[in-house]
Amino acid sequence: MKNYFKKLQEDVRFQEGLNACINCGTCTAICPAAEFYRYDPRQIADVVQSRNDDEIETLLKSDTIWYCGECMSCKTRCPRGNAPGLIIIALRSLSQDTGLFIHSEKGRQQLAVKRTVGENILKTGYCVYPGSLIPSLHPEQGPVWEWELENIDHVMHKLGANYNGEGAGALRKIPEESLKELKAIFDETGATDRWELIEKISAEKANDMGLTFDETMNCSYFKYIYKHNSRNHFAE
């Protein structure tokens, strides 16, 4: 039996994010994603408060829940104090934990997020780190960033950073014992399980799609989900 609504109710973000939405549409008016994508946070609130598990399942399998930028502008303006952005966070968690993210183009991108920002955390102790922002994946960073990467030790030294160094300071090397603690926390709190599930289901999907799959960012599945945009997402 489907129990998506019950699962959502267990999430404190959901409890805090939705109190009888009056469907005024203020969130949609203020939402940057609604302006760019075919996206309407008012409808999201409406679907989940219907408690209809079939409709919630459709959402969990859709691109729709992946359009939000989590800026939380909706929270500021909602006259009922709701936060569609928090509802989205709860839906995205459930979509991943049930494996339903794999049904949508935007949901499948979670593998790319996991392998970039996610893996940075356990490898370096940072979400973002200079070495991870390589120009081929980030052409928008422009020529100054390319110059900075080419001269990274000199530039960081001049700007007072402790790049890869021991002790305190900007971009210091995070001690091995701290990285081990992060890994222990990830194992204890469900992040490791979520990542293993994303990897497993993505590998199966790659096989279905006839794309190569390995642990690198060079396999054709990673490149496809990272760059492919079917252009079916945009507001009129």
Place this chain on the structure above:
Amino acid sequence: MKEEGKKRIWSEYQKEVPDDHYYYVRSCIRQTFFPGSEQAFLRILREELNRDVYENPYHTTCTGIAYHADIVPFDTTMTVVARQFALMTESGYRNYVPSCITSFGIYTEILETWKHFPEVEARIREKLWKATKREFKIPENLSHSSDVIYHFRNEIAEKAKYRLVNCKTGEPLKVVDHIGCHYAKMFPEKGIGGAEFPQVLSGMIEAWGGEVIDYPERRHCCGFGFRQYIVQANRGYSLSCSRKKFESMEPYEPDLIITNCPGCPMFLDRWQYVISEMEGKTYGKNGFGIPVFTYEEIAGLVLGYDPWELGLQVHQVSCEPVLDKIGIPYKLTEKFTGKNKEFLGVPKMPQYLKFCC
């Protein structure tokens, strides 16, 4: 509205910022793109204001970007943050000062969650103990590093060598402030001035002689959107949000943009380059962009710090038009040099965006 009523409403958006003894935690994005800004923050507090600031080398990311890109569960982020609080507790500090706005939002959200759901705090304490054998106390105060600079804005003004004023005409520079969504949009009462009329940056601008520009899209997101930037296929979202802001502010002819969040200045800087490459469009005068600064860079500049030690050379939009207007001296020949003034070569020139080198 009666004066008394105004004061009452405004008082809800004031916050107490401690006067000394800060436990400073760095930002992943600010360290990567603007390490000179964090250096300036520490120099201002320690050398100009004689304050005690401590940073713990064992501090790590709070996982905030991964949390808002939805690949780590809330329990994971809460437990990592609980570890950060444990490090603070072990270091003997209680005033927690994050450099990152995403982190500030994360810490605020978690502290509020624990207030409303004490059983969640109890569960996280247990998980932290199991994973690391650590315990923690809740910070007595949580202030973003911009709150601290705001707190000392008048002291900085008293020590300033320069003001945000056109040195030739005496007119104030026109400044756009960009607050960063997670500073106050989720919990308006936690930010100075709240979400609708944020004061944290405009207070600095006015104290240092500039004029704040109010423009229609002042409160719009820069467009980071977490997964909307991280995944290349989604970056049109991020670019479009920034473009909307530039188009909205352009008629007001701002001299510069000052930012609160570590990510926003990078996006507002880089997307101007991308728009120029895509459309040939530039938003500043004479083919330049609108220079984008961190609040630490602006504080450093008014205090007379060297622009290249602050890191203005790693901005894609050239900052020299602002330096010229204020009358801040600089050596262009030293812009692209290392610590010992060794020449490092110059970056490639953009196609349209005018670039000083």
